[in-house]
Amino acid sequence: MSEISELRKDIDTIDDAILDLLSKRMEIVNQIGIIKRESNSLIYHPDREKEIIDRLINRNKGKLSASAIEAIFLEVFGVSRNLELPELISYLGPEGSFTHQAAESRFGAVADYISLPSIKSIFDSVETGRAKYGIVPIENNQEGMVKETMDLLYERNLFIISEIIIPVNFCLATKEQSLQSINQIFSKDIAFNQCQGFLNDYFGSKSNDFFVQVDSTSKAAKLANDTKSTAALCSHIAAKIYGLPILFDNIQDNDSNQTRFVILSKVENLKKTGKDKTSFAVKLKDDHKPGTLLKLLQEFEEEKINLLKIESRPQKDTNEFKFWFFIDVEGNKLDQNIEHLIETKKEEITFLGSYMNLC
Numbered sequence: 448m449s450e451i452s453e454l455r456k457d458i459d460t461i462d463d464a465i466l467d468l469l470s471k472r473m474e475i476v477n478q479i480g481i482i483k484r485e486s487n488s489l490i491y492h493p494d495r496e497k498e499i500i501d502r503l504i505n506r507n508k509g510k511l512s513a514s515a516i517e518a519i520f521l522e523v524f525g526v527s528r529n530l531e532l533p534e535l536i537s538y539l540g541p542e543g544s545f546t547h548q549a550a551e552s553r554f555g556a557v558a559d560y561i562s563l564p565s566i567k568s569i570f571d572s573v574e575t576g577r578a579k580y581g582i583v584p585i586e587n588n589q590e591g592m593v594k595e596t597m598d599l600l601y602e603r604n605l606f607i608i609s610e611i612i613i614p615v616n617f618c619l620a621t622k623e624q625s626l627q628s629i630n631q632i633f634s635k636d637i638a639f640n641q642c643q644g645f646l647n648d649y650f651g652s653k654s655n656d657f658f659v660q661v662d663s664t665s666k667a668a669k670l671a672n673d674t675k676s677t678a679a680l681c682s683h684i685a686a687k688i689y690g691l692p693i694l695f696d697n698i699q700d701n702d703s704n705q706t707r708f709v710i711l712s713k714v715e716n717l718k719k720t721g722k723d724k725t726s727f728a729v730k731l732k733d734d735h736k737p738g739t740l741l742k743l744l745q746e747f748e749e750e751k752i753n754l755l756k757i758e759s760r761p762q763k764d765t766n767e768f769k770f771w772f773f774i775d776v777e778g779n780k781l782d783q784n785i786e787h788l789i790e791t792k793k794e795e796i797t798f799l800g801s802y803m804n805l806c
């Protein structure tokens with residue numbers, strides 16, 4: 448028998464052991480699922496999943512990288528959750544969008560997903576119970592906060608239970624073998640803007656009709672797949688979905704471009720992790736008096752609550768020019784000082800969620 452066949456026999460034995468252990472794991476997951484269903488409690492526990500991944504990465508002495516461990520176990524968790532109770536996850540589409548990439552990076556490839564066309568439709572799907580969780584973008588570190596998400600968090604009754612941060616990386620994907628055979632590039636306006644340097648270097652001499660604007664980078668990938676002699680500036684996941692080979696990767700001008708997404712749920716999911724963040728919507732009561740905001744912020748100081756973010760948004764339910772504030776602070780609602788602040792200021796402060804701070 449050749450050396451490879453010998454080695455493959457070893458792999459088969461290991462795979463058998465992995466499968467047996469995974470089956471044992473699923474037996475236990477199944478028992479946890481029964482308890483959760485009986486007590487009507489949440490299936491998804493991002494804090495617990497993060498704890499397992501961190502522990503395994505610390506324990507690891509072998510050849511697997513931290514990201515490989517994370518990817519493998521996120522799929523295991525996805526399968527586990529499906530066994531406990533299949534739950535639908537809605538994300539801002541279309542398929543292949545960065546929100547889809549964020550969703551898969553957290554819930555794995557096996558989860559049940561539904562792609563919806565607007566941020567509002569994601570809020571609707573979770574509110575009506577059609578989806579258990581919804582994933583929407585909330586902030587880009589170059590462009591700032593996503594206003595529609597902030598406004599809907601203020602208007603609706605949903606909680607943020609977790610955040611996901613992913614780098615915004617674009618690639619040039621095409622079925623063509625060389626740049627010379629590309630006659631058109633499809634993409635979305637922001638992708639064209641964020642890859643200016645690359646486009647100038649490689650396609651600086653092309654006329655405007657060489658660059659074709661479409662609604663989304665995944666539509667661009669689909670078009671590039673369907674049309675000869677074209678390419679798409681798109682996300683990795685869009686290229687993957689449409690089976691388009693990546694000719695150039697990471698072609699965005701700014702490598703620190705990251706987008707933050709939040710997972711929305713109808714019920715809050717409180718668990719202290721030691722590195723938490725709490726989001727509030729604040730509508731000041733005595734906003735006609737000077738110093739009202741200052742007084743509120745002094746309360747934060749007195750409670751020793753560290754402010755991470757404050758952004759104002761217009762109050763849309765009035766014809767006056769009034770504002771409410773989106774505030775992130777360090778800590779968890781289970782912390783005494785935050786709980787106390789929410790309780791004493793309940794007429795002004797709406798709790799939007801406590802979750803692990805990944806920023």
Ligand SMILES: C=C(O[C@@H]1C=C(C(=O)O)C=C[C@H]1O)C(=O)O
Binds near residue numbers: 491499523524531
């Ligand atoms: C099994 C559980 O349910 C889910 C699946 C997990 C897993 O596969 O380890 C971990 C956390 C939960 O998202 C659990 O809560 O422990």
